[in-house]
Amino acid sequence: MTVKEMADALKLRVFSAGEGMKNKVAGGYTSDLLSDVMGYADTGQVWITLQTHKNVMAIASLKELSAVVLVKGFEPDEDTLALARQEQIPLLGTPDQAFEFSGRLYRMLHP
Amino acid sequence: MDLSFQIQGGDFTSAGTASSQVRRTLKELGVDASVIKRVVVALYEAEVNIVAHAYRGLITAEIKPDQVFMKLIDEGPGIADIEKAMTPGFSTASQEVREMGFGAGMGLPNICRNADVFNIHSVPGKGTTVEITIQIK
Numbered sequence: 001m002t003v004k005e006m007a008d009a010l011k012l013r014v015f016s017a018g019e020g021m022k023n024k025v026a027g028g029y030t031s032d033l034l035s036d037v038m039g040y041a042d043t044g045q046v047w048i049t050l051q052t053h054k055n056v057m058a059i060a061s062l063k064e065l066s067a068v069v070l071v072k073g074f075e076p077d078e079d080t081l082a083l084a085r086q087e088q089i090p091l092l093g094t095p096d097q098a099f100e101f102s103g104r105l106y107r108m109l110h111p
Numbered sequence: 112m113d114l115s116f117q118i119q120g121g122d123f124t125s126a127g128t129a130s131s132q133v134r135r136t137l138k139e140l141g142v143d144a145s146v147i148k149r150v151v152v153a154l155y156e157a158e159v160n161i162v163a164h165a166y167r168g169l170i171t172a173e174i175k176p177d178q179v180f181m182k183l184i185d186e187g188p189g190i191a192d193i194e195k196a197m198t199p200g201f202s203t204a205s206q207e208v209r210e211m212g213f214g215a216g217m218g219l220p221n222i223c224r225n226a227d228v229f230n231i232h233s234v235p236g237k238g239t240t241v242e243i244t245i246q247i248k
Binding site: 031032034035036038039041048051054055058059061062063064079 | 122123126130131134148152153155156160163211212214215217218220221225226
């Protein structure tokens with residue numbers, strides 16, 4: 001499944017798309033602690049978080065994550081969005097809370 | 112090849128710039144992806160520690176065919192009890208920094224886990240020096 005397919009199927013809001021929409025979704029990682037993601041997330045995973053600041057995209061880029069999904073209707077800061085565009089990493093949003101969204105994505109990845 | 116970066120304490124908008132540059136250079140040099148991943152985690156955490164805790168710092172990265180050696184020297188409050196600082200979950204980060212999702216007490220453990228050699232030396236009231244060596248297979 002690509003990020004585009006995930007975004008369509010789960011009706012995600014697209015803050016920033018770009019080349020990364022073709023990325024393959026290797027899994028998901030749900031956490032709001034940046035060092036947890038830095039230390040334990042894997043390449044190609046979708047990062048599910050309520051953090052909206054720029055450092056999220058810096059970590060997504062360093063870890064080569066496939067996309068970032070902001071939960072609970074949160075919107076990215078201006079500089080977060082700018083970095084997402086620059087790095088071509090999809091920045092997406094859902095009104096769901098983290099537990100619900102993680103569940104929906106998990107079910108798609110492990111039907 | 113040597114790279115160096117000046118880091119400003121408190122400047123979270125630039126946090127990760129050094130790590131990103133070192134990662135790019137290692138990729139260009141064709142270094143194994145698993146090695147780059149470890150360098151990125153260790154260097155990012157050490158870089159963020161300067162931003163979150165120190166006044167300013169200097170990062171140097173020495174890339175050789177067999178290893179990456181990184182040295183981070185900061186001017187800052189230093190660490191009184193290094194053993195305590197190394198304990199997973201322990202942090203002295205401010206509330207503001209914690210709300211950003213930093214300061215979970217995972218930084219130094221993350222560095223430790225990814226480094227082949229890790230040295231930390233601190234003088235309270237002056238600053239901290241961290242040395243990280245990662246072998247290139």
